[in-house]
Amino acid sequence: MDELKRTPLHDLHVELGAKMVPFAGYEMPVQYKLGVLKEHLHTREKAGLFDVSHMGQVILSGESVEQIAQALESLVPVNIAGLAENRQRYGFFTNDAGGIEDDLMIANRGDHLFVVVNAACKTQDMALMRAGLEPKGVTPRLLGDRALLALQGPAAEDALAALNPAVREMRFMDVATVELCGAECWISRSGYTGEDGFEISVPEDKAVELARVLLAQEAVEPIGLGARDSLRLEAGLCLYGHDIDATTTPVEAALTWAIQKIRRTGGAREGGFPGAAKILAEFDTGASRARVGLRPEGRAPMREGVEIFAQEEGGAPIGRVTSGGFGPTTGTPIAMGYVDIDHAAPGTKLFGEVRGKRLAVEVAEMPFVTQTYKR
Template sequence: MASDDLFLTPLNALHLELGARMVPFAGYSMPVQYAGLMAEHQHTRTAASLFDVSHMGQLRLSGPDAAAAFESLMPVDVQGLGVNKQRYGLLLNEAGGILDDLMFVNTGEDLFVIVNGACKVNDLAHMQATIGTRCTITPMPDHALLALQGPQAVEVLKRLAPGVESLVFMTGGNFAWGEVPLFVTRSGYTGEDGFEISLHKDQAEAFARALLAEPEVKPAGLGARNSLRLEAGLCLYGNDLDQTTTPVEAAINWAMQKVRRTGGERAGGFPGADFVLAQLDGRLPTERLRVGLIAKERVPVREPAELQNMDGQKVGQVTSGLLSPTLNQPIAMGYVRPEYSIEGTELFAIVRGKPVPMTVTKMPFVPTRYYRG
C-alpha cells in the first residue's frame, strides 16, 4: 500500500492509533516517536520496547550452492556458519565500497537475509544479477519484522512464544505464537538484549497488540532506535557507511572472518578484495578511519559537522551525532585522517560556526548487554 508516494507497513493503523508522529524514512511512513525520544530510549534501557522495522527487506536464498554463492559477494564466512547461527554481512562493490550491511541466518534449509530498507530494491537486483543463476532468491514482501528490545524482552516474549529463552545472541529459530509461525533471532540494533521477529503481515498487528498488552512493553520509534544504536557504536547505512567507504575505513574489520582474509582457498575472491585486503594488511594506506567522539561541552554535535585539528585545519567530518540520553553528553561518530584516530586525540567540531572541543574515544559509548549465555 502507498500513501502520498510513501509505503505503509502492516502496523501503520496501529501507529496512528497510538498517536505516533510519522515521518518519511526509506520510502515508508514510519513512527519517529510516541511519548518522546528520551522516554522511549530510557524505557528500552530499563524494560522492553517494541519497534516496527518492517521497512527492512527480508529474503531467502535457497539451493545447494546458496552459501557459496552468497559468500562470493561478501568478505564474510557464509559457508562455515552453523545451523541457526546469525552473522553480520557486507555487500561490496568492485572498489571495496559498502553497498549495504545486512544480517543473515543459516536456518538449515536456506539463508534468511535482512537488508536495509533504503537499499533492498538495489540489493535484490544486485543479487539477481550476480548469483541469481546459482541459487533461488525469494523476496518476502508479505512479511513484517518487529524488534522487541530491552532487558525484560525475554520475559515478555517467552510468555507468548515459549522456548525463545533458549536462544543466545546471534542465534535464531522457528517458534510459534499459538498457531502463528514466527522466525525469531536474538538480536537487534539497540545494544540491549532483545529479539527480531519475522511473521506474515496478516498476523503482525495482532501480535504487536499482544506484545503491547504486556505490562513491560511500550512502543518506540525511529528516534530512540537511532539514539540507542549510536550509544552502542553501531553504524547507520547512508550516514556512517556508504558505497565510498570500505570495511577497513569503517573500522569493522571484525566482520571479515580470518578464512576470507588470509591463506586458504576461500580467502579473497569477493568484490573489491584486492583493495580491501591491501588496506587490511597495510600495503595500501587508508585515508580516513571511523572513530567515536565525545564532547567536552553540552552542545549537541550533529552530522555533517566539520572536524578540525588544533590549527583549524579540516581533518574529518561527523557522520552521526546527538546528545546521549544515557550519558547526558554529546556523542558522535565520524571519519578522520588516520593520524587523528588515536584514542584521546583532541579535535573540534564546528557547530554553527563555533568550535566544540571533542575527544576521540573508544566505542561503544554505553556498554552493550547482549545475552551470550
C-alpha cells in the first residue's frame, strides 16, 4: 500500500477537527465536527466548503482551442468543438465496448481546454489522453501545484462575491479567471451537490488562505466527503466506480442528455469516439437496463449492492442498487441503481432485499431534490 497523499489543506482539516479517511489514495476529511447530517443540511441551507483537491486538474494545450477540442472529441462523445469560450460542459471518456472510463468536466479557457477528472482515475485518464491526444498534437498536463475547492449552496454567491464581486456575473457552467486573495483563480459556476455554487482552482500556496477567508464567513462551514456523497445522491448525480463504470454505457446510465445531437447518428460530427457503434445503436434500440432512482417505502436504507426483485418472493434479481443511503433533505432513504428496462418506469413497485427480507421500493424520478442552478 502506497503512502496516502495529502492535499494542501490537510493541516487545516485536522485543525478544524475533521475525521480523516483514505480516499482514492488521499487522506481526506469524511466529516468535521458538525457530522454528516448537519453538514449536508447546512450546504442546502447556507454554504459548504469542500476540499476536492484530490481530483485531477489537467490542461490540454495545442495549436488552438479548436484543434484541441477536435482531438478531445475522439475520446469523449460530447460537442466540445461547439463549447463557447468561458463555458464548461459535462462529459465522459468511453471505451470500445461503449462503457464509461471516467466522467469529467471540460472547460474552454480561450486558448486551451481545462478538464477535471476523478481522483481514482487520474493515472489511467492521463495515459488515455496521452495515447489519444499526443498523436494529434495535443499535450495533456496534470497540474500538481493547484488546489481545488468547491463552495456550494444558496449562500455561495454572497460568500464568494465578498472576495470579488465579479463572480456574481457568472451563470451556471460559466468559467472565468478571477483574482481571490491576490491569487489567480480559475472558477466555474458548477459543482456536484445540486446546489448553485462554484469550483475554484487556486494555486496551492494560496489555498489555505482562501479557505480560511471563506470559512470566516458566518454562512460557510467546512463539509466532508460523507455529506458530499449524500448531496450528490439526492441530486441524482453519478459517482464514478459505483453508478457508472467501464461496463455501463451512457444510454444505460441515462446520460444521453450529455451527448449532443451533433455527435449522434445524423449529426454533423456523428460518432468518432470509442464505442460509437454500440452507443449510437443503443440510442435507437434502447438498452436492456437503465439507471433509475429508487425510493424505499420503509425507513431502512438500501445501500450499494442490494439486489432488486420484481416480486416479493422468488424469482431472479432484476437489478441492483449502485448508491444508496439516507437523504438528509428528503428525510427518507433514497437510492439509485440499475434495473431491467421492463421495470424501469417511474412508479414501478419493486423489492430490495435487505438482510434477507424483501422490502418495498418504488422507481422514482431523479433528482430527489430540486436543483437550484443559477441559469
